[in-house]
Amino acid sequence: MKFADLLMQNAAERGLKYVFGLPGSGFPMDAMEAGRKAGVEFVHVSHESSAAIIAAYYGAGLDTAGLAIGVKGVGAGNMAGGIANVFFERKPVVCVFEAGPTESNVDLVQVADHSAMFASITKSFNVLQRPTANDTLRDAIALATDGRSGPVVLDFPSDFDDGDCGELPVESPRYVEESPDSGSLERAQALIDRSNRPLVVVGADVATTGASQDLMTFVEAI
Incomplete structure (x- = not known):
């Protein structure tokens, strides 16, 4: 299963009928098509910041994490304001961005260090890798909704090529809150x-x- 399909099937199974973002090309376009097949509508917003906020409150109303999708660099930068708002308001959202190639350390057009950008305004940041993509997604959703809810950011490297990521896991999340002794x-x-x-x-x-x-x-x- 490709990650775009994995992502949207997961959203549908969690009761999400809408995801939010401002697509450009590449992965966000794949996500739109995957959403169409899964019955999840991609809602275009006028600014990425709105996508994070709307998705978070929509998810909170369904007792799950909302989903926002953006492009690398400028899209992530635009969404940072919304993610900061969600972080302070403690609402659950998973934000997925296309990112620069994993092996690249050179200056490229519209590429930025997403990890540094979001370090202080997210609960977690992770770069997706094909063999563990389904586990990373599952953990991101669990973390976004656990305890004090908040935003989690996932990067989708542009050289990932949306290859096979396995099937959607059926077991419960591995992120489990500890009970007091x-x-x-x-x-x-x-x-x-x-x-x-x-x-x-x-x-x-x-x-x-x-x-x-x-x-x-x-x-x-x-």
Whole structure:
């Protein structure tokens, strides 16, 4: 399965009916065609920054990561503002960009160091490699939605040539959040038992992790 097909089939299976971006040539065009076959519409935006923001809020409404697609260099630079906004607002999105050839260290037209560009405004950055592309995609989605949601960027090297990436994995994500150990829970219980007027301070993570009812049960119990 080619990565464009892998990406759009994954989007369809997660309930996404739309992905967002501003295509130029190369991989984004392949993604548009793959989306047509998978029943996922590629929505053209007027600016790449909007693609990241719209995709993130659309994904958040479906309890998954949205998907934005852009071209290398100038497209990635334009989307950086939207990615920064999503990072600060803690919304889940995976942004996929075509990038310069993996072996190239020379100045090329519209090529930039995406890793440096996004280092401080993403949860993770990865360069896709054909043998592990499906695992990298799966992990990116899991990371974007885990805990404090946020943007994850994936680069699709222009010399990747969209070769065979294997089939979409069916197993659950490998990125699994650790549960607190029993000792920590026992110490917390002891502190609560000794308190007279316990104060509970909560943040947005309660809602993003679906723990609102658990929180109410806890508050009523103490």
